[in-house]
Amino acid sequence: MSQAAAACQAVAFRGVQIADWWGLGGESASVIRIWHRPGPTILAETSSASDGSPSGRLADPGVTPGQDEMMTVSSPLLALMSENYQLTYGGRGTVTGRKAQVIDVRRPGGGLAARFWLDAATKLPLRRELFDSHGAMFSKDTFVGLRVGAGQLGAMPSADGQPWSGQLGAAGRAALRAKGWRLPAALADGLTMFKATESPAKSGKVVELSYSDGLSVISVFVQHGQLPERLPGWRRVAAPGREVYASDPDDRSLAWSADGFVYTMIADAPTGVVDGAVLDLPHDTTPLGIAPGDAARNVRALNGAGLNGAGLNVAGLNGAAPNGAAPDSVPSDSAAPSNSAAPGFWQRIGRGLRRIWSWVNPLG
Amino acid sequence: MSHLGHRLSALIDGELDGEGRDRVLVHLARCDSCRSEAVALRTLKRRMGALGEMNALGDTEADSALAGRLMGLAGLTGGLDGRGGVPLTPWSAVAASGHPGGRPGWPEVKPAWYVLGGAFTVFLAGLGTAAFMAGGSPHLPEPEPRVTPAVDVFVLQHEMVIGERPARPSPSFSLSTTPHGP
Numbered sequence: 001m002s003q004a005a006a007a008c009q010a011v012a013f014r015g016v017q018i019a020d021w022w023g024l025g026g027e028s029a030s031v032i033r034i035w036h037r038p039g040p041t042i043l044a045e046t047s048s049a050s051d052g053s054p055s056g057r058l059a060d061p062g063v064t065p066g067q068d069e070m071m072t073v074s075s076p077l078l079a080l081m082s083e084n085y086q087l088t089y090g091g092r093g094t095v096t097g098r099k100a101q102v103i104d105v106r107r108p109g110g111g112l113a114a115r116f117w118l119d120a121a122t123k124l125p126l127r128r129e130l131f132d133s134h135g136a137m138f139s140k141d142t143f144v145g146l147r148v149g150a151g152q153l154g155a156m157p158s159a160d161g162q163p164w165s166g167q168l169g170a171a172g173r174a175a176l177r178a179k180g181w182r183l184p185a186a187l188a189d190g191l192t193m194f195k196a197t198e199s200p201a202k203s204g205k206v207v208e209l210s211y212s213d214g215l216s217v218i219s220v221f222v223q224h225g226q227l228p229e230r231l232p233g234w235r236r237v238a239a240p241g242r243e244v245y246a247s248d249p250d251d252r253s254l255a256w257s258a259d260g261f262v263y264t265m266i267a268d269a270p271t272g273v274v275d276g277a278v279l280d281l282p283h284d285t286t287p288l289g290i291a292p293g294d295a296a297r298n299v300r301a302l303n304g305a306g307l308n309g310a311g312l313n314v315a316g317l318n319g320a321a322p323n324g325a326a327p328d329s330v331p332s333d334s335a336a337p338s339n340s341a342a343p344g345f346w347q348r349i350g351r352g353l354r355r356i357w358s359w360v361n362p363l364g
Numbered sequence: 365m366s367h368l369g370h371r372l373s374a375l376i377d378g379e380l381d382g383e384g385r386d387r388v389l390v391h392l393a394r395c396d397s398c399r400s401e402a403v404a405l406r407t408l409k410r411r412m413g414a415l416g417e418m419n420a421l422g423d424t425e426a427d428s429a430l431a432g433r434l435m436g437l438a439g440l441t442g443g444l445d446g447r448g449g450v451p452l453t454p455w456s457a458v459a460a461s462g463h464p465g466g467r468p469g470w471p472e473v474k475p476a477w478y479v480l481g482g483a484f485t486v487f488l489a490g491l492g493t494a495a496f497m498a499g500g501s502p503h504l505p506e507p508e509p510r511v512t513p514a515v516d517v518f519v520l521q522h523e524m525v526i527g528e529r530p531a532r533p534s535p536s537f538s539l540s541t542t543p544h545g546p
Binding site: 008033035040041042043044045046070072074077157158159160161163164195197202203208210217219221223224225226227228231247253255260262264266268345347348349350351352353355356 | 491492495496497498499500508509511513515519520524526529530531532
């Protein structure tokens, strides 16, 4: 697998990937054209139902274009994969006519978590299958066309969009925690923060926290504010006692408010892992009055709900102790700003005026 | 409710005499309500009379005008003691005259401005009090801005985490399922 990570950096190639996903909303698929020059980034162009390119869509009317999921192997994720799973040689195989070596990725208990087909010649990944904790496949990515070599790149398009450049190191995260931001270093199911960036926003700034166990990748975007009362295009998911909203049928793009912050989660992970991650992050109230211990037990019950689970069934759970996930180095609760200091007269007047305005503002 | 009508006022003002005065007094002896009204009228007259005396002693014109206005508000006509005296000057008349009897040498201020300034002061005081009360409770959270997640931007950033960069869409997008060698 380390050879695969190196190949994804060093080998020039282009091709087409078919990305299938089986989620709560049924099967979805994307067709992704990929170009790669030696370097850390891979250009990807994904087909969609709205781009007017019927040739790029799958013919099956029951399959809908989904959130694109590009297959690659990177060193940071490989390191996390090695920590959380056992990698074993699974034999030989063939993918679209190319000879391949099969690598099985197994959970500590022995269950199959993923299977990779690596090109025998270049070590590039040709196929990847991901399985949930029940052994059901929820993701399959396959190269259906692969051309290797710089001469095969053809008319390579230009990149559209830039990643956020504001790296948020440990010191920066600690400073934010001291101001009340809750930025856990780990989430349930072995998801570890491997990258943190920030970007300016209208509400102040947005912090992106990226978590992975080597296979699943979850990004959590945190920003000051609260969700509006109406969220066009979003629907509330089955989370009694919580207000969690999803913008996609698979519940892979989620958002909610907590303690003056808005959390948005983008997940490439099975349902059970997404559930556990959502429950590990802050939520507003405990309307059902369930004690944290009960919440923790329910979190464990939710994990592994798998494809046939009920999705986000976070009944009455709140801010519970993470399910085996270590809290960040600075406990976020204790790092919250203290309210004990009485505000000055003019501060109090100003805060009161803002509150009154928020009460009477019809557009608020 | 008086049964005597204007005769009660005339009695208080000392304008009745003889048989008419006797009839009114006999009625007052038997009627509690008219007697109470007579007492009230006497009290009012006494107080108005005191204000009139202040005016007569050479107090300021402003005080005189104030007494006149008070009498106007009380609905009395004909002067302080019912026999003439200072004419009533309601606010509207004062405003129309442009000189309500203010102190000589002071800038002229129309009463409407007093009303407006008073109302504004009361509003500011009320708003300040409300803001002070609302801003002090530790249980009320600081109002946070409403934020609609920019999910499209976030999905893009999420994909870039693993090294993917979106390519500018090309006009033609065709599948190629034929494998090719290196």
